[in-house]
Amino acid sequence: MNAFVTTHRPFDVRQAEINPDHWYVVAASREVSQQPVGVTLWQQAIVLYRDRQGAIHALEDSCPHRYVKLSDGKVVNDNVECAYHGWQIDAEGKCAVVPYLEANQKLPTCKVKTYPVKEQDGFIWLFPGDADRAVQVELMGLPEWDHLNWIASYTVIDTKAHFSYLIENLMDMYHGHLHDNWQAWTGAILNDLEETGDRVDAHYQAQNYYRIDKIWSVSQLFIPALRRLHPDPLDVSYVYPHWKSRLGDDFKICCLFCPVSPTHTRAYLVHFTSLNSFHRLHKLPVKFRRFVKNLMFNSARKLLEGLVEQDVRMIEQEQQAYLENPAQRPHELNRALVSVQRLIRHQAEGEGVKG
Ligand code: FES
Ligand SMILES: [Fe+2]
Numbered sequence: 001m002n003a004f005v006t007t008h009r010p011f012d013v014r015q016a017e018i019n020p021d022h023w024y025v026v027a028a029s030r031e032v033s034q035q036p037v038g039v040t041l042w043q044q045a046i047v048l049y050r051d052r053q054g055a056i057h058a059l060e061d062s063c064p065h066r067y068v069k070l071s072d073g074k075v076v077n078d079n080v081e082c083a084y085h086g087w088q089i090d091a092e093g094k095c096a097v098v099p100y101l102e103a104n105q106k107l108p109t110c111k112v113k114t115y116p117v118k119e120q121d122g123f124i125w126l127f128p129g130d131a132d133r134a135v136q137v138e139l140m141g142l143p144e145w146d147h148l149n150w151i152a153s154y155t156v157i158d159t160k161a162h163f164s165y166l167i168e169n170l171m172d173m174y175h176g177h178l179h180d181n182w183q184a185w186t187g188a189i190l191n192d193l194e195e196t197g198d199r200v201d202a203h204y205q206a207q208n209y210y211r212i213d214k215i216w217s218v219s220q221l222f223i224p225a226l227r228r229l230h231p232d233p234l235d236v237s238y239v240y241p242h243w244k245s246r247l248g249d250d251f252k253i254c255c256l257f258c259p260v261s262p263t264h265t266r267a268y269l270v271h272f273t274s275l276n277s278f279h280r281l282h283k284l285p286v287k288f289r290r291f292v293k294n295l296m297f298n299s300a301r302k303l304l305e306g307l308v309e310q311d312v313r314m315i316e317q318e319q320q321a322y323l324e325n326p327a328q329r330p331h332e333l334n335r336a337l338v339s340v341q342r343l344i345r346h347q348a349e350g351e352g353v354k355g
Contacts, residue, residue, distance in 0.1 A: 013345065014319075015262055018241060018348070019241070019347035020127075020128040021127070021130060021133050022240060023126065023137060023139035023140070024126055024258055025123045025267075026125075026126045026258050029119055030122075031124075034049065034051075035049070035074065035075070036071045036072075036074065036075060037049070037071060038061050041126060041259070042259050043260075043261050044060070047071040049075050049080060055119075058124075059089065059093055059113065059114050060112050060115075063082040064108065065082065065085060065108075068084050070082055070112075085098075093112035094111060094112075095107050095108050095110050116134035121143070121146065122142065122146075122152070123142070125139045140244065144272040149274060149275045149282070150272040150273065150275065150293075151296045151297065151299060152272055153273075153297065153300035153303075153304060154270040154301070155305050156267070157266065159264070161318065162263060163257060163265045164341070165318050165319055166255070166315055167243060167340055168337050168340055168341075169314070171202055171340050172334050173202075176206075183209060185206040185209065188206040188234060190202060190336060193339060195342065197343075199238055199240060202236050202336040204236070205232075205234065206234040207229040208231070208232035208234075209228075210227060210251070212277060232247055232248030232249075241347075242257055243255040250273060250274045251272065252274075253272070255267050255268070255269050271300045273300060
């Protein structure tokens with residue numbers, strides 16, 4: 001046998017594993033109630049539910065009896081009750097009730113996998129990796145979500161593509177070209193790029209279409225003629241595994257990733273519009289400011305949906321082209337994407353990565 005024959009394949013970013021030792025976003029808070037809900041994170045089926053105190057629990061979505069989905073069941077006394085024979089699994093993953101247990105039988109000692117999970121800033125964050133490391137790893141967080149000076153809107157991205165295509169789309173501000181009438185910025189120029197083990201920060205200068213300084217500024221969303229281009233910094237960051245950005249002082253957008261499989265990615269795209277210019281509003285009672293914030297919640301959702309539809313179309317075409325010809329290499333000119341791919345590789349090969 002030739003000693004120099006090796007089975008090691010070169011790294012391919014389109015097949016990169018996730019680094020499981022991070023907090024991923026698996027649901028929006030409002031999607032999880034006392035009715036169990038099934039989600040998938042990197043090919044792991046997970047059931048989420050709330051107990052009577054409102055706390056979230058996350059278990060492997062598989063009944064230890066015959067491996068049907070626990071998410072088809074319901075919550076009974078803070079346990080998940082399987083739909084099939086009514087076994088109940090508690091929040092620690094232990095079998096708590098078998099309704100037909102005979103007097104001489106003991107409860108099975110099976111254990112369903114549990115996951116560290118947190119509810120913060122409107123979303124459910126789950127740590128799929130080494131549970132002992134979860135406390136040491138910070139989650140990105142969205143401080144604007146509850147802040148009275150920011151209006152939030154969000155939509156779901158669901159694309160049949162590897163997560164690398166989505167993050168590259170978000171880090172490449174030269175793709176404003178695609179968005180036509182939805183476009184928020186134009187004329188991006190990449191000025192600075194910083195790269196560390198956990199993040200890539202790309203600083204562009206761009207022309208911003210929107211300015212939020214009048215009470216009727218929201219009408220710019222619907223009437224393009226009201227938009228006036230003006231220069232603004234456009235900063236985008238890959239804070240592994242998520243993304244955040246800032247366009248001038250008035251807009252922030254985050255993308256919270258839930259890679260489902262090597263060819264399927266879900267994410268939440270969250271948009272924040274600033275009310276910082278409205279000084280008189282800030283002097284009003286907090287109750288009224290909260291009312292305004294809630295009233296305007298999701299006002300930019302249509303805009304987000306329009307952007308996402310266009311992006312997803314391109315991303316899925318990229319994935320298809322890759323599947324048809326994996327050896328084909330794109331002619332990439334944006335150096336931010338070289339950094340993004342290096343970070344994905346670093347994370348995929350990093351400590352704590354599964355087999
Ligand atoms: S398969 Fe779940 S109780 Fe039987
Ligand atoms: Fe886009």
